[in-house]
Amino acid sequence: MKALLTFEYKKIFRQNRWTMLTLLGVTLLFLISGTISLNNLDSSATRALLQFTAFSVIGLAAVLTFTLFAPVINAIQNYHRDLNDQHAVFETYIPENGWKRLAAKYITYYTQIQAGVLLVELAFSLVISILITFTRFSPQPLDMGEFPRMIEMVQFMWGKDPVFSILSLLYYTVTLALSLTSATLFINFFITLHSVLRHRLKAATPLTFLAGAITSIFLGWLNEMWFSNAGSIKYQIVSFGPEAIFNFGVSAIAFYAIGYMLEHKTELK
């Protein structure tokens, strides 16, 4: 397993190192500009400073969105390459079981997604801080939209004692990354099925419809739990409740199915 993990991490590093460095550089730039804005904003702020603040906020929000979803897209791309690129041949030479190879891939995908979520949370905290300060001094009223709910959530997370706040943050960080990883697993399940079908293994067709039905339920639930209620503290982004258990249960089935296909339908590429 150690060898597989080393292989997968190195592969991701080789493929993404320049993107990661650029992203970190841009994030750092916006974090610095955001911090400068935050420290200088007051009632006598000039129009230039307000514009600079808006630039920092929009930049950070863009980076935040990209950082949250880029690792997911990257995990899907990497998996697609692993099945279809030339190196798929090498991966079949590896004397390890399909489930182990898949587990190594998902541990690396999870780590990547988790790192993205952490970075997003840091940037998110700063964006909220800037926005709170900005609304106090803005000459024009802002379109608040979902904003008060976001503030409410941040205040909830940081308004209690530090230990509670850190535990809450950890809870949201881990569960959000797990949800994104299980969504990735589902999309990759389809990529695996696509590879099976591409090679005219017609027996896989009914399985595709079955998986389609399960996935649509899964993604519907994910959407309901996460996107619809993201700003409210009354709902949890994700939880270890019955919905999450269902998600992870279905993910486990998808994982087993992909492992089986990797092991037995070796002509995927």
Added chain:
Amino acid sequence: MIEINNLSKSYCKKPALINASMNLTPGKIIGLLGPNGSGKTTLLRILTGELRADSGNITIDGEPLSTNTKARISGLTNTDFMPQGMTIDQAAATYDLFFPDFDRSQFHSLLADMDLAESLQISSLSKGMKSQFALALAISRRARLIVLDEPLDGVDPVAREEILDLIAKGFREDCTILITSHLIHEMERLLDEVYFILEGEVQAMGDVESIRENRNISLDELYREVYRK
């Protein structure tokens, strides 16, 4: 002993292998010769685990083909098979990671013979250099079976000679090398034993020396005779 018994494989009902049987003894370089599309690559890809046979079985020293037996088979079914962006040295490190039988010092010695620098990116290599590099990786494993699919394909005559020398250097008495090719004349000097394959059917032709002595013809001539029919 590697035994291949009644192996069959079809692609969309089109048979690629029909009840193929072979006995591969250690200490021999065995040729699987046949025209394009005769089923050579299919058989090799089943041996490396890239494909699964529809029926029949393969055993390596009595053990059926499985994930475990992959550790004893070194495959080369595609010369461009390592992940993109790797250098030669990184590819060797990856082999070292997965295959305990990989002999890194032999690999470096073969690289030196080919004048290939370890720091070179694989993507920057020419087709001939890629073939040599991939072959060096495959034969640097102290594997029980080394399978090489068309190692001479697409390379110029000088590079072909170098590749044949490379295979001879990587050969050990405790391993079997199974090579497919349709370039019989070039392969002839290397082979101990041959099998011919046509439209998925494998036929044992015996050892090359006996063919030359008993039939008084070269392997190349025999091949032309068989496939002209």
